[in-house]
Amino acid sequence: MKNKKGLIAGIVILLVLLGVYIGLKVAGPKEEEEQTEEKEITAFEINAEDIAQVSIENNGVLYTFVKEEETWKYTEDENLPLNQAVVSNLVSGITAVNAQRELKDIENPEDYGLSEPKLKVTVTDKDNTQTVLNFGDDNEAVSGAYMSIGNNEKIYLVNSSVKTDLQFEKNDLAEMEELPQIAVGNIQKVEISSENGVKTLQEEEAGGLWNLYKEDGSQVSVDTAKVNDYMNHFSGLNWVDFVSYDVSDLAAYGLDNPKKITVFYEEEQESKETSEETDTEEEEEEEPVMAQKEFVLLVGNADENGNYYVKTADSSYIYTMAASTVDEMMNLASDELVSSLVTDYSLADLDKVTIERTGETYVLTREETEVKKGDSEETTTETKYYLNDEEIQYEEISDFYSKVSGLEWQSMTEGQNGENAEITITFEKEGGIQDKVAYYSYDENFYLVTKTDGSQMLVNKMKVREMIEAFDRMIENWKK
Numbered sequence: 001m002k003n004k005k006g007l008i009a010g011i012v013i014l015l016v017l018l019g020v021y022i023g024l025k026v027a028g029p030k031e032e033e034e035q036t037e038e039k040e041i042t043a044f045e046i047n048a049e050d051i052a053q054v055s056i057e058n059n060g061v062l063y064t065f066v067k068e069e070e071t072w073k074y075t076e077d078e079n080l081p082l083n084q085a086v087v088s089n090l091v092s093g094i095t096a097v098n099a100q101r102e103l104k105d106i107e108n109p110e111d112y113g114l115s116e117p118k119l120k121v122t123v124t125d126k127d128n129t130q131t132v133l134n135f136g137d138d139n140e141a142v143s144g145a146y147m148s149i150g151n152n153e154k155i156y157l158v159n160s161s162v163k164t165d166l167q168f169e170k171n172d173l174a175e176m177e178e179l180p181q182i183a184v185g186n187i188q189k190v191e192i193s194s195e196n197g198v199k200t201l202q203e204e205e206a207g208g209l210w211n212l213y214k215e216d217g218s219q220v221s222v223d224t225a226k227v228n229d230y231m232n233h234f235s236g237l238n239w240v241d242f243v244s245y246d247v248s249d250l251a252a253y254g255l256d257n258p259k260k261i262t263v264f265y266e267e268e269q270e271s272k273e274t275s276e277e278t279d280t281e282e283e284e285e286e287e288p289v290m291a292q293k294e295f296v297l298l299v300g301n302a303d304e305n306g307n308y309y310v311k312t313a314d315s316s317y318i319y320t321m322a323a324s325t326v327d328e329m330m331n332l333a334s335d336e337l338v339s340s341l342v343t344d345y346s347l348a349d350l351d352k353v354t355i356e357r358t359g360e361t362y363v364l365t366r367e368e369t370e371v372k373k374g375d376s377e378e379t380t381t382e383t384k385y386y387l388n389d390e391e392i393q394y395e396e397i398s399d400f401y402s403k404v405s406g407l408e409w410q411s412m413t414e415g416q417n418g419e420n421a422e423i424t425i426t427f428e429k430e431g432g433i434q435d436k437v438a439y440y441s442y443d444e445n446f447y448l449v450t451k452t453d454g455s456q457m458l459v460n461k462m463k464v465r466e467m468i469e470a471f472d473r474m475i476e477n478w479k480k
Contacts, residue, residue, distance in 0.1 A: 254301030
């Protein structure tokens with residue numbers, strides 16, 4: 001009897017559980033659908049092609065955009081170079097405004113900042129039907145903002161980005177001119193003009209070397225790698241903000257008497273592709289046609305954010321540019337560009353090295369010849385070195401020359417007069433290098449080094465002594 005009662009109880013429990021399961025299966029999708037529908041409320045929708053005008057009033061400032069033959073016009077200021085993409089994005093943001101939820105039974109719209117909204121958007125379609133979107137307070141807890149349509153008949157909670165995307169300033173609407181992206185390898189010269197004069201960084205025609213010409217007319221040889229680092233500033237220039245199209249009062253921006261950055265460079269010109277069939281059906285590649293270009297940037301005062309007012313010489317628009325960018329371009333300082341090495345010449349690139357020491361002169365030269373590889377027609381380059389016209393093995397000079405080329409200066413100096421150089425080394429290459437470097441004893445810690453370009457530097461005394469001793473050993477062994 002007990003077993004029978006237990007069986008009946010079990011069947012009852014099973015039926016109850018089955019009923020609950022069926023109820024959940026039926027109710028679940030409905031609840032899920034309701035939640036999905038709540039997330040997908042469309043507060044406002046219009047086809048972009050049906051919009052004829054959009055007016056945005058933000059904190060009392062009105063911006064009106066009228067579409068004329070697929071082009072947007074800014075009626076409050078038709079002289080502003082209007083960025084069509086910016087306006088199109090603004091319009092796109094209001095063609096379909098989805099809401100997180102609709103607020104019901106609202107008695108006081110002012111509780112949501114909607115009685116006197118600071119942001120109001122009026123959308124006018126081609127039939128001249130107007131719809132007003134009012135934006136009130138933010139709900140930071142859910143990253144939302146309250147929006148109503150018309151006279152607050154309906155109030156929605158929309159994503160805060162809908163509101164923030166409609167908040168801008170006039171200059172945000174301007175289309176900014178493109179700046180040239182100048183390839184580092186195409187720059188030939190940079191001039192920096194300021195109240196102190198003109199500094200010029202220039203590539204010399206012979207040898208591919210760079211010199212910096214200072215305001216006083218003096219010049220100094222600079223390191224090619226550091227020059228390339230400096231030139232990188234011109235390959236990624238950007239404006240910060242558009243400021244004005246009115247250039248009638250340049251003095252207000254410090255652009256009536258500006259600093260000037262001039263970049264001389266060459267740029268490959270696009271040419272029409274021509275193809276002619278040949279017997280071999282091979283196309284010959286044409287040499288690129290290079291055109292000489294100049295980029296002139298005028299630099300004025302700094303604004304309240306520290307950015308500089310700037311304009312290009314051939315433009316009627318004023319912009320701002322980041323202070324760090326302008327300062328780096330203006331900084332043509334010799335101590336930033338000069339190599340840390342006293343001399344940076346590879347022996348393989350020189351024709352002759354002349355060393356003067358204790359009243360004697362030694363001339364080191366190099367000769368290259370092509371010799372055949374065994375019985376084959378292939379050749380290889382053979383290099384021989386000569387000291388005062390007598391052949392000398394590279395191993396005999398390598399210790400001395402490695403110490404010469406590895407010397408680094410500790411500080412730059414000027415106005416020093418050395419007497420009785422302990423050693424003088426002149427580096428020469430036909431059509432290019434002609435650099436005489438003299439080493440003078442200076443004090444207990446340094447040697448004074450002077451170069452042909454007028455630069456002077458202090459070099460660790462111990463390192464110079466090691467170089468001189470290596471030279472003396474080389475000459476002693478050579479004379480044996």
